[in-house]
Amino acid sequence: MTEYNWNERYIVLPSKYGREIILYTNDLRISYGNKESIKGVSLEFEKNKITSLIGPSGSGKSTYLRALNRMNDNIALARVTGEIFYHGIDINVENMNVYAMRKHIGMVFQRPNPFSKSIRKNITFALERFGLKDKKILDEIVETSLKKAALWDQVKDELDKSALALSGGQQQRLCIARSIAMQPDILLLDEPASALDPISISVVEETLWDLKKDYTIIIVTHNMQQAARISDYTAFFYSGEVIEYDRTKRIFTRPKIQATEDYVSGHFG
Ligand SMILES: Nc1ncnc2c1ncn2[C@@H]1O[C@H](COP(=O)(O)OP(=O)(O)OP(=O)(O)O)[C@@H](O)[C@H]1O
Ligand SMILES: [Mg+2]
Structure with missing residues (x-):
């Protein structure tokens, strides 16, 4: 297995837009069996910005997001071809150490999934497994x-309480904290607020907004207001392709493609 020196990975990637790109995919294709669900997606993600992935159900947002830290490896049917460059390293190669890579590219799922352990242990578990004992x-x-x-x-006086005793919104923020603890560069979030009440949603959104200082965030959301509120860039997925990608403001005010306009204004289909 190739072991990279992840600390020497700060290569500024060239970009069509003259931005500092931390991650990009080139002609990414993902199929389940013989059905192609992502049909050649090339997208760039700028450092310390939030990018929203939007699009109808089944358009491939989760499939694409999962590929960005090799979560599709766990799906026997899935086949992923194309390049995924993270700081100049193609992470979509056979001999990649995916566990080391996932320390840099963390994921938060739709449903809060804390371990059935204490609040503290949820954060320390992976770090201890990576050898941190102090x-x-x-x-x-x-x-x-x-x-x-x-x-x-909210939890500082009860760190040894079970994480499962927290509310849904608190559990989701614990899952975000668990990802952050690994000090990743990039956080991938798949509809992290969809199971939450409006107040928890706004707390999670504020959290993401603050995290942007230190992290690059890629978020799948069905909530158009949320995409418009929190993201710098938006990619519109349709039927396994990115139909339009631009600054969020542009996507929501003057999109170039009719399908994008229909989707963001709720007149789709
Ligand atoms: N594990 C899987 N096995 C087989 N096919 C899958 C699997 N996951 C997704 N697909 C298929 O890939 C396509 C894209 O699905 P995906 O879940 O990526 O869409 P999505 O845009 O995230 O949708 P939603 O908004 O409903 O979450 C769909 O046709 C889906 O049936
Ligand atoms: Mg999905």
């Missing part, structure tokens, strides 16, 4: 990750 450092990471995920004040 209690003081672990405590510090627990505190800073929970602070970044806007959960610290």
